[in-house]
Amino acid sequence: MGYWLVQEGTSVVQIDEAGGKLGGRIVWLKEPNYPSGSDQGPAGQPKVDAHNPDAAKRDRKLLGLPIVWGLSPPDAKGVCDGGQVYDPRNGKTYSGTITMAGQDRLELRGYILVSLIGRSSTWTRVDPGKYGLKP
Numbered sequence: 001m002g003y004w005l006v007q008e009g010t011s012v013v014q015i016d017e018a019g020g021k022l023g024g025r026i027v028w029l030k031e032p033n034y035p036s037g038s039d040q041g042p043a044g045q046p047k048v049d050a051h052n053p054d055a056a057k058r059d060r061k062l063l064g065l066p067i068v069w070g071l072s073p074p075d076a077k078g079v080c081d082g083g084q085v086y087d088p089r090n091g092k093t094y095s096g097t098i099t100m101a102g103q104d105r106l107e108l109r110g111y112i113l114v115s116l117i118g119r120s121s122t123w124t125r126v127d128p129g130k131y132g133l134k135p
Contacts, residue, residue, distance in 0.1 A: 001015050001016050001017060001022070002014070002015060002125050003015075003027070003125065003126050003127070003128045003131070003133065003135075004024075004106065004123040004124065004125055004126065005123060005124045005125075005126045006121060006123055007121040007122050007123060008121075009030065010029065010030045010031070011026050011028060011029050011030065011062075012026070012027055012028035012126060012128075012131050012133070013025065013026055013027065013067065013068065013123070014027045014128075014133075015068065015098075017073065020073070021069070021070050021071060021072065021073075021083070022068070022071040022072070022073060022080055022083070022098070023066060023068055023069040023070070023071070023083075024066070024067060024068035024069075025064055025065060025066045025067065025068075026062055026063055026064065026065050026067060026088075027063070027064070027128075027131075027133055028063075028131040028132070028133060029047065029062060029063055031047070032046055032047060032062070032063055033045060033046055033047065034046075034047060046061045046062070046063060047061070047062045047063075048060060048061055048062060049061075049062060049065060049088050049091070051088060051089065051090055051091030052088075052091045053091050053092075062088055065086075065088060066086070067085065067086045067087070067088065068083060068084070068085050068086070068096065068098075068108070069083055069084055070082060070083040070084050071083030071096065071097070071098060074098075074100060077099075078099060078100030078101075079097060079098070079099050079100075080097060080098040080099075081096075081097040081098075083095075083096045083097070083098075084096055085108065085110040087110065094110035094111055094112060094118065095110070095111055095112065095113075095115075096108065096109060096110045096111070097109045097115065101122065103125070104124060104125040105122060105123070105124055105125070106122070106123050106125075107120050107121070107122050107123075108120065108121050108122075108123060109121075
């Protein structure tokens with residue numbers, strides 16, 4: 001649990017527990033609004049979940065968007081599994097796991113069917129105050 005900077009450095013995700021499962025939502029974006037000249041949205045407006053396959057959800061703001069849910073708490077090896085990972089860049093939802101790679105690093109893996117076929121991303125724990133967030 002805590003605040004995690006994604007590998008690309010473009011967002012911070014807060015992971016917490018609710019109902020015995022772990023989930024995460026975007027709480028900080030490096031660029032929360034569309035820049036001038038963007039073909040994805042009006043300049044200065046908050047970025048939205050534009051690629052969601054459900055047209056009714058395409059106007060949801062990325063800030064606050066749940067992107068990880070349903071993960072089990074860490075087992076003895078530091079693995080959280082059984083969850084889902086949503087990628088707002090393409091609007092796809094994947095099966096997912098988180099593996100703790102130390103106190104301040106985790107590896108998020110999203111995959112389809114089997115974990116061998118997928119993509120991993122290393123996230124780094126951050127101080128929420130550095131990003132203007134309240135713990």
